[in-house]
Amino acid sequence: DSSDFRGDYKNGISPLKPGPDLCARPLSSGDYDKGYLDLLTELTIVGDISRDTFLNQFYKMKACGDNYYIIVIEDLSKNKIIGTATLVIEKKFIHHVSSRARVEDVVVSNEYRGLQLGKVLLDILVCLSKKMGSYKVSLECKDHNVKFYEQFGFEKAPEQNFMHIRY
Ligand code: 16G
Numbered sequence: 001d002s003s004d005f006r007g008d009y010k011n012g013i014s015p016l017k018p019g020p021d022l023c024a025r026p027l028s029s030g031d032y033d034k035g036y037l038d039l040l041t042e043l044t045i046v047g048d049i050s051r052d053t054f055l056n057q058f059y060k061m062k063a064c065g066d067n068y069y070i071i072v073i074e075d076l077s078k079n080k081i082i083g084t085a086t087l088v089i090e091k092k093f094i095h096h097v098s099s100r101a102r103v104e105d106v107v108v109s110n111e112y113r114g115l116q117l118g119k120v121l122l123d124i125l126v127c128l129s130k131k132m133g134s135y136k137v138s139l140e141c142k143d144h145n146v147k148f149y150e151q152f153g154f155e156k157a158p159e160q161n162f163m164h165i166r167y
Contacts, residue, residue, distance in 0.1 A: 106122070
């Protein structure tokens, strides 16, 4: 509810009311037709994904229970998904059988930048992460986005490096 979110938004915006004609909610099966995958192409390669493939993956994620939370922002005047961010929760034995959360696949469509929608998405995910009892929430981002995420309380982890093998 509204008491979960900090009040530092301008122009009466909040996660519960992200803007005129805008609504923040979980991803739904119908979002294939509302341009969810097109939006993700603003972040990286998506590929040619059929409706069946989308639905198959959607229901697999749903079947995982409380591991995937994909939030979208819809422009109701256009039936279009214009923002998204995902929270992935990993169960752990460490930290007293806790969990850690990762913020993934954050995109706000070009035309909707500067409307505090990144903040809306991140506030929702950080709030969810706390509610799920995770001991930390982290993300990986490009150098030029570090300042963006710092605004929402993320900081470079001391003595930690992001390493990967790409295929
Ligand atoms: C960014 C994203 C990550 C996404 C990746 C895709 C955030 C905070 N980070 O690192 O979630 O999966 O880009 O890029 O949204 P890639 O295709 O190069 O892996």
